[in-house]
Amino acid sequence: MSELRANTISAADGTSPAALTKQIAPKAFGKWVGTDAPPALDGSFNMASITDNGAGDYTLTFTNTMADANYHGAGYSGIAARAGAVGHDANDTLTASAIRLNTHAAGSSTAADSVDTSFAVMGDLA
Numbered sequence: 001m002s003e004l005r006a007n008t009i010s011a012a013d014g015t016s017p018a019a020l021t022k023q024i025a026p027k028a029f030g031k032w033v034g035t036d037a038p039p040a041l042d043g044s045f046n047m048a049s050i051t052d053n054g055a056g057d058y059t060l061t062f063t064n065t066m067a068d069a070n071y072h073g074a075g076y077s078g079i080a081a082r083a084g085a086v087g088h089d090a091n092d093t094l095t096a097s098a099i100r101l102n103t104h105a106a107g108s109s110t111a112a113d114s115v116d117t118s119f120a121v122m123g124d125l126a
Contacts, residue, residue: 033116034115035115
């Protein structure tokens with residue numbers, strides 16, 4: 001069996017980070033408790049901040065921007081003892097620097113704060 005161990009992987013020039021090509025790896029992810037006031041990111045990558053815009057309405061700001069607004073996000077949420085959903089409101093414009101999300105109980109379109117939400121973004125970084 002072979003084993004590869006490394007502390008740092010860099011590009012061929014030895015100074016810049018290696019590019020993730022031919023891979024679809026999350027470029028950002030975050031986890032938060034929406035019932036906390038204010039909610040805070042609890043375990044995240046490339047997420048600078050979370051803003052609570054109201055019940056079940058959050059804006060996640062990226063530390064490093066995406067290349068453009070053509071990225072994909074996926075997530076889940078839990079509302080009390082019920083399953084929940086997390087999504088992007090089609091009325092809100094995606095930007096390369098942030099995404100606005102809504103959480104709600106499964107089967108309901110009414111926004112509600114979640115007790116556990118995670119979200120990941122796939123796409124190209126700027």
